[in-house]
Amino acid sequence: MDEVRWLTAAEQEIWRAYMTATNEFAAHVDRQLRRDAGMPMAYYEILVRLSESPERCLRMSDLAEVSLFSRSRLSHAVSALEKNGWVVRRPADADRRGWVCELTDEGFAALAAAAPGHVSTVRAHLFDVLTAEQLDALREIGRAITAGLRTECAEARREAEECE
Amino acid sequence: MDEVRWLTAAEQEIWRAYMTATNEFAAHVDRQLRRDAGMPMAYYEILVRLSESPERCLRMSDLAEVSLFSRSRLSHAVSALEKNGWVVRRPADADRRGWVCELTDEGFAALAAAAPGHVSTVRAHLFDVLTAEQLDALREIGRAITAGLRTECAEARREAEECE
DNA sequence: GCTCTGGAGTTGAAACTTCAACCACCCTTA
DNA sequence: TAAGGGTGGTTGAAGTTTCAACTCCAGAGC
Structure with missing residues (x-):
């Protein structure tokens, strides 16, 4: 860790452009989902991953990996989703330490209801402007x-x- | 809002690549700052903006605007920073509703201590890989x-x- | 069979963010 | 000069995330 290579003016411009865009875009998408679907973006992602999995089930650790959640964060998140009736936890067959998380019909319905608005927002502010x-x-x-x-x-x- | 234009397979690839990169990169930078400097990325940004301002002062509403914080979020954040002794709040001269937030010497020192590691992380994972x-x-x-x-x-x- | 290391998952507390009031003050208008 | 609406900023509660334990169980080695 000798001397720091500080950012040049040009690099700072890139950095600011990147940070502003990613932060504001994420905030915009998150607000839309909270307002229209009652869930934050991160929870939407969990439902998506479950819906794409066979039987709409996934081991907790696998779910954590694909959705880029820490185990702890996922545990709390799944508790919240369970309270909504959108997922349920069942013990895993083979490994008695493990649990599988399953998307319920209500959860699937919530996802189906949320998806159109979400995709439209993403399209409008990402795909349509590039x-x-x-x-x-x-x-x-x-x-x-x-x-x-x-x-x-x-x-x-x-x-x-x-x-x- | 007729029919939704769902994402094509190619668009989904882009979307996943974007989300994975921005989420993981942000998480990495945030963890580095929390670990090495005891502050989340968002608070670092506030200190940076103050340090770049004349007199190291900024009206709360201006600070909120440049750092992309909601007023409420900024208010809470400044309270936390104030507890650390990194900033102080003073009433604004002209407008008796207003407050200015000022970076203290301790705050500047904390920023100076945090900057090298932060910039190195950003350079290593953004500028050096592109x-x-x-x-x-x-x-x-x-x-x-x-x-x-x-x-x-x-x-x-x-x-x-x-x-x- | 026993221990020991590590993996799976949870928990509680503290930190951070959001949302919806809310207060105090400014400014315009009548 | 008194409403009245708008701006600046805060507050509290509820929701979310992080961190550091902690429990329970699997598998390896002996």
């Missing part, structure tokens, strides 16, 4: 950032092992 | 998304006025 080239670029940018985070993560694990 | 072309594209994408949100906002206001 060109085809920009959308291609966005996909690759997203992949590069995610890949960068994953390799860092792997490196950290390797280092931690070496330290022992 | 090409110059991608960074250009990212800036324009960000601007387009923000502009799209702003015009929607303006339209909503216009409609609301017409409805009266």
Whole structure:
């Protein structure tokens, strides 16, 4: 950690543009879902993942992984969703430590009711304001950032092992 | 609101790539700041904005605007920062309703201590993983998304006025 | 069979955000 | 000069997220 390479003026412009857009876009989508469907974006994501899974079921840990939730966060979230009657928890067959989370019919209905407004919002504020080239670029940018985070993560694990 | 134009498979790929990258990147940056500097990213942003302002002061409403906080959220956040001794609130001169928020020396020191690690994280996971072309594209994408949100906002206001 | 390490999941407390009032003050208008 | 509406800002409650324990169970090694 020698000297810090501060951001140049041009980099700061990029950084601000990125932060402003992602923050405001996320806030906009979240508000729309809360207002029209009574759930935050993060919970919508959980319902989507469950709806896409066979039997509309998923092990808690798998659900956490695909929806990018920590175990703790997922546990709290599922408790809230359960209170709404949108999901139920059942013990897993094979592993007596495990639980599976299942999307109920009410949950599916809530998702079906929420989806049109949500997709319309996303389309209006993301897909409709960008060109085809920009959308291609966005996909690759997203992949590069995610890949960068994953390799860092792997490196950290390797280092931690070496330290022992 | 006729029929919904659902996302195509290609659009879903873009959408997932976008959401995964922005969520994980934000989480990573936030964790780094909480761990190393004891403040969430959002509070760091507030300190930055204050530090860039003349006299390190800003009216609450102006601070809310530049840092993209709701008034309520800012009020709570400033209370927390005040508890740390990082900012103070003073009544505004001209307008007796108003308050100015001022960055203290302790707050500036906390910001100075936090900045290197934060900038390094941002550089490592954003600027270092993208090409110059991608960074250009990212800036324009960000601007387009923000502009799209702003015009929607303006339209909503216009409609609301017409409805009266 | 027993221990030991690690994985699956939960919990409670504290921190942060949202939402809907709410108060105090400014400014316009009549 | 007294309404009245709008702006600046706060508050409290409810909802959400984080963090650090903690419990329970599986699998490996002996």
